[in-house]
Amino acid sequence: MRTEEHEHVIDVADLRRAYQGGFEAVRGITFQVGPGEVFALLGTNGAGKTSTVEMLEGLAPASGGRVRVLGHDPYRERAAVRPRMGVMLQEGGFPSELTVAETARMWAGCTSGAQPPQEALALVGLERRGKVRVKQLSGGERRRLDLALALLGTPEVLFLDEPTTGLDAEARRNTWELVRSLRDTGTTVLLTTHYLEEAEDLADRLAVLHEGRIASAGTPAEVTASQPSRISFELPEGYALDDLPPLAELGVIGHETAGRVVHLRSHVLQQSATRLLTWAEGAGIELHGLDVRSASLEEAFLGIAREASGATVQEVAA
Ligand SMILES: Nc1ncnc2c1ncn2[C@@H]1O[C@H](COP(=O)(O)OP(=O)(O)OP(=O)(O)O)[C@@H](O)[C@H]1O
Numbered sequence: 001m002r003t004e005e006h007e008h009v010i011d012v013a014d015l016r017r018a019y020q021g022g023f024e025a026v027r028g029i030t031f032q033v034g035p036g037e038v039f040a041l042l043g044t045n046g047a048g049k050t051s052t053v054e055m056l057e058g059l060a061p062a063s064g065g066r067v068r069v070l071g072h073d074p075y076r077e078r079a080a081v082r083p084r085m086g087v088m089l090q091e092g093g094f095p096s097e098l099t100v101a102e103t104a105r106m107w108a109g110c111t112s113g114a115q116p117p118q119e120a121l122a123l124v125g126l127e128r129r130g131k132v133r134v135k136q137l138s139g140g141e142r143r144r145l146d147l148a149l150a151l152l153g154t155p156e157v158l159f160l161d162e163p164t165t166g167l168d169a170e171a172r173r174n175t176w177e178l179v180r181s182l183r184d185t186g187t188t189v190l191l192t193t194h195y196l197e198e199a200e201d202l203a204d205r206l207a208v209l210h211e212g213r214i215a216s217a218g219t220p221a222e223v224t225a226s227q228p229s230r231i232s233f234e235l236p237e238g239y240a241l242d243d244l245p246p247l248a249e250l251g252v253i254g255h256e257t258a259g260r261v262v263h264l265r266s267h268v269l270q271q272s273a274t275r276l277l278t279w280a281e282g283a284g285i286e287l288h289g290l291d292v293r294s295a296s297l298e299e300a301f302l303g304i305a306r307e308a309s310g311a312t313v314q315e316v317a318a
Pocket residue numbers: 019020023025043044045046047048049050051052
């Protein structure tokens with residue numbers, strides 16, 4: 001069966017994973033990934049990303065719920081699904097005495113329908129490093145070799161666990177370019193990352209995991225929009241926070257101060273900014289350092305993690 005015959009390439013419902021001793025690292029997550037989509041799993045350290053990806057790759061059984069990849073249970077029906085998936089683990093763990101070309105050839109020998117190893121190496125810019133031993137590669141080059149090996153079988157679905165960790169800025173951009181071109185040819189990609197700009201740049205949709213649960217999910221724009229925008233400025237000389245119009249009237253839901261700098265949070269940015277500026281204009285005040293911006297994915301991520309941890313924010317009394 002080809003990918004396009006499935007509505008969802010990855011289909012996860014109430015998925016759980018408990019480790020020995022009973023600790024539940026994944027606590028009932030549900031999401032789907034469609035053909036040709038790039039889906040990112042984000043989360044704080046220990047949120048359960050790798051535990052989830054290992055179940056999707058068929059490396060570990062689910063302890064509850066349902067997981068399907070290309071219509072199969074990846075653990076119980078591994079033989080059916082493994083040849084159609086590419087897997088880039090966090091630690092490749094290839095024999096370090098072999099050269100890059102030997103490693104690629106050896107891996108190609110174990111991969112059904114493998115493309116020529118040299119072509120896979122060229123995809124990640126390692127075509128001239130064939131004679132170098134794996135142990136002599138830099139950390140970033142090893143990650144690129146891991147990616148080349150994951151691509152050898154021209155997979156329909158590709159799992160990338162932190163694919164650009166340790167890569168310099170140029171290599172990271174090259175990897176993004178490669179992921180985009182794979183997506184354009186219909187490859188479905190699920191990646192985990194700690195780089196929020198990577199998710200913002202690459203992902204069609206994403207889920208933010210926190211302590212084994214999905215705290216927020218959607219397109220990067222949807223996830224970002226769930227968090228308030230921010231207006232920052234310096235309090236004018238001689239003014240205190242109390243001299244501003246009541247913050248609730250500005251449509252502001254919370255605030256922080258750092259010295260004389262005030263940060264206001266609002267879900268109605270245009271309204272809040274307009275009312276603040278109208279007040280300032282009327283009072284003949286120039287607001288120095290004025291900065292008005294929607295939340296970045298990074299701010300949204302931090303806000304989601306904070307909320308999910310139950311941390312309280314300073315709320316404006318209505
Ligand atoms: N084999 C194991 N036995 C017991 N607990 C484990 C095991 N593997 C992982 N854990 C725990 O499960 C939780 C989730 O770990 P996981 O590696 O899935 O998180 P992650 O989101 O990938 O984290 P990171 O971003 O740090 O890689 C962590 O608290 C971790 O300590």
